Amino acid sequence: MSHGKQFTFYNTKLGPNGWKVGFLFEELGLSYETVFVNVDGGDNKKSPFVDLNPNGRIPAIVDHLNNDFVIWESDAILLYIIETYDKEGRFSYTDPNDRYRQVQWLFFQASGQGPYYGQAAHFIAYHPKPVPTAIKRYYDEVKRVMGVLDTVLSKQDWLVGGKFGIADMAMFPWHALAVHHFFPEGSFDFAEKIPHVHAWYLRMKERPSVKKVWAEYEGYLAEVNYDERYAEPRSHFKSLISA
Numbered sequence: 426m427s428h429g430k431q432f433t434f435y436n437t438k439l440g441p442n443g444w445k446v447g448f449l450f451e452e453l454g455l456s457y458e459t460v461f462v463n464v465d466g467g468d469n470k471k472s473p474f475v476d477l478n479p480n481g482r483i484p485a486i487v488d489h490l491n492n493d494f495v496i497w498e499s500d501a502i503l504l505y506i507i508e509t510y511d512k513e514g515r516f517s518y519t520d521p522n523d524r525y526r527q528v529q530w531l532f533f534q535a536s537g538q539g540p541y542y543g544q545a546a547h548f549i550a551y552h553p554k555p556v557p558t559a560i561k562r563y564y565d566e567v568k569r570v571m572g573v574l575d576t577v578l579s580k581q582d583w584l585v586g587g588k589f590g591i592a593d594m595a596m597f598p599w600h601a602l603a604v605h606h607f608f609p610e611g612s613f614d615f616a617e618k619i620p621h622v623h624a625w626y627l628r629m630k631e632r633p634s635v636k637k638v639w640a641e642y643e644g645y646l647a648e649v650n651y652d653e654r655y656a657e658p659r660s661h662f663k664s665l666i667s668a
Contacts, residue, residue, distance in 0.1 A: 432457035433487040435474060437464045438645035441598035442499050442539065443484030444638055448594045449506050451634035452515070457486075500531040503591040516590045523586040530584050530592035533573075534599075541566035542599040545607060567603055571619045574600075578621035582628065589632065597629050601639065606652060 432450065434457045436443035450457050462469050462483060470481040478485040478497040485497035488509075496505050507516045518524045545563035548556055574596065577584065584592040604615060604626065615623045629635050646652075 428458040430456040430458045431488065431490050433489070434459045435462055435477065435483060435485045436460070437462050437469070437483045438642075439464060439649070439651070440483055441602045441642070444598050444642050445499055445591075445594045446484050446486065446502050446506075447638040447641075448597075448632075448634045449503055449516075449591060451637060452632075453506070453510055455506070455510060498535070500535050500591075500595050503595060504528075504531070507591060518586050520586065526585045527590060527592050531595055534592075534595040537573075538570050538596060538599050541570060542603060542607075546602070549607065564607070567607065568613075568618075571600070571603075571622055574625075575619040575622045578625050582625070593625070593629060594635075597626070597635065598639075598642075600626060601630075605643075606646075 432455060434443075434446060434450070436447070436459055438461050447457075447459075449455075462474050464483065468474060469478075469483060474485070475481050477487070477495050480497065482497065484499055484502065485495060486502055488494040488496075488505075491509070496502055511517055518527065541563055545560070545567050548559045548563060552559070574584075581587065583589050584596065600622070615626075630639070
């Protein structure tokens with residue numbers, strides 16, 4: 426470990442998923458060095474990254490205070506960090522039911538939100554030819570997942586146990602990316618359609634950890650003119666996704 430910090434954090438400048446780990450590092454005051462992997466160039470599928478994560482996906486961390494322990498999958502990383510380093514129990518729960526609810530939301534993020542939002546991003550930005558049926562399908566799923574969150578957040582401010590936690594951190598990045606970069610301007614009124622999620626989103630944005638880390642991410646998106654990748658398909662299929 427040449428950088429002298431506790432963690433090496435492998436992230437990417439373009440994808441949203443890894444940044445949730447940054448939220449937790451900042452919340453707990455843990456030191457980390459970020460290594461950005463060039464996903465567009467395929468470096469995530471090559472050595473040395475694939476030697477750490479054979480799945481070749483972002484993020485991954487190396488914990489240098491735990492014998493250079495390597496763990497990947499963003500939600501597993503969040504669990505590892507709080508179970509190992511959340512000494513004050515800020516993001517842990519004494520109620521076993523809340524612990525299971527936390528795991529439930531992490532599973533939902535990994536199996537529901539992440540894949541559907543990721544496919545929506547693929548078909549509106551990266552797929553070589555427009556596929557209207559795919560765009561419609563995944564936008565509908567994005568809105569469905571937002572509806573699930575809105576139902577739960579209509580009864581509580583945070584997803585688990587009455588306090589901000591890693592479930593909220595896990596769900597925020599893809600949602601924030603969708604709010605700003607998926608929907609054509611004026612096509613979806615978040616405050617009207619999903620008011621409770623929108624209020625949660627605004628609360629999340631005021632967290633110092635989220636504000637700091639997400640501003641860095643948005644800065645990288647601006648550098649590569651990220652929105653230009655979405656402009657044409659968002660405009661072309663506005664009638665499909667605004668219903």
